[in-house]
Amino acid sequence: MSIHDTRTHRHRTVEVAVPGGTLTVAVWDPVDDLVDAPTALLVHGITASHLAWSFVVSQLPGVRLVAPDLRGRGRSEHIDGRAGMAVHADDLALVLDALGIDRVPVIAHSMGAFVAVVLAHRHAGRVSRLVLIDGGLPLDLPRDADPDALVSGLLGPTAARLSMRFADDEEYLEFWRGHPAFCGHWSEELERYLRYDLVDDGHGALRPVTSYRVMIEDTLDSNMGEAVPAALAALRHPTTLLTAPRGYRDEPPGLYAPGYLSRLLAHYPGIAHTAVLGVNHYTIIMAPAGARVVGSVAAQAITRASER
Secondary structure: OOOOOOOOEEEEEEEEEEOOEEEEEEEEEEOOOOOOOOEEEEEOOOOOOHHHHHHHHOOOOOOEEEEEOOOOOHHHOOOOOOOOHHHHHHHHHHHHHHOOOOOEEEEEEOHHHHHHHHHHHHOHHHEEEEEEEOOOOOOOOOOOOOHHHHHHHHHHHHHHHOOOOEOOHHHHHHHHHOOHHHOOOOOHHHHHHHHHOEEEOOOOOEEEOOOHHHHHHHHHHHHHOOHHHHHHHOOOOOEEEEEOOOOOOOOOOOOOOHHHHHHHHHHOOOEEEEEOOOOOOOHHHHOHHHHHHHHHHHHHHHHHHHHO
16 A cells, blocks of 8 residues: 555556656556546646645545656656656656546646646647646746746745755755745645655755756746747637635735736636635645645536546
8 A cells, every 4th residue: 555545546656758768657546446437637836746636636536646747856857858848748648648548637736737738739639628726827927037037036935945955854844844835734645745855865965856957947938938828829628727816935916916817817718717715826736725626626627528
């Protein structure tokens, strides 16, 4: 039994060959071993891993859930080559091939939502519906933003954390206990996610596993590259956007300020929107209240995809 099993699912991992190496992919199988169980693809955020989805998984009994560690993250950190939204999207198509999945609803968080939009564009026949969680649509950034300033402004403390070193798991957990996003939201599931985030730095300490280089490439590509605008311009899949009212550090207004979000939704009238109240960019999927809303919306998308 995996320590990442839940009361509704059994957790396993498989390895999928992609250009430059091997992608680690988690599969949560329903405990009932339903042969005809529907499947959904889960895509995590910029410095996360597949375990960010543990809370949401428990809200989707009877659904087989496929969740890769994207290249540069988790146990897929050491894949060679460049990253970017198109590369991640092509990796996901190879995951679907390897698992024999033809067409699937995609539930994606933060940077993963930008990847999902590009997946739907580059491999349109593999995606049935999209649920984008606090990401996937353009952020409110200056058109001529300096790349370094953009990374610093968007990711600041998140980027700085990747250069930090920790003596052991407990020191890393203590670092996160003081993070404003998780005040009042600490849990065993969160601890397991954070412990998975650590690897040996080769010098007697532990480090967060995300590749700094890949994080920078992905940040610049998702906000300044051509793949996302092209994908959004061609978007035809049924799509729902869920947004959080607070940001990375539990600060208002979050990634999509209300006035900007209204203009954005007017520009993309085919996208349905739900505001998830009382959550921030992390706890929209990594705490029970947010996960319940996400799970409910995802379940509806999965059911509608299965009816086609």
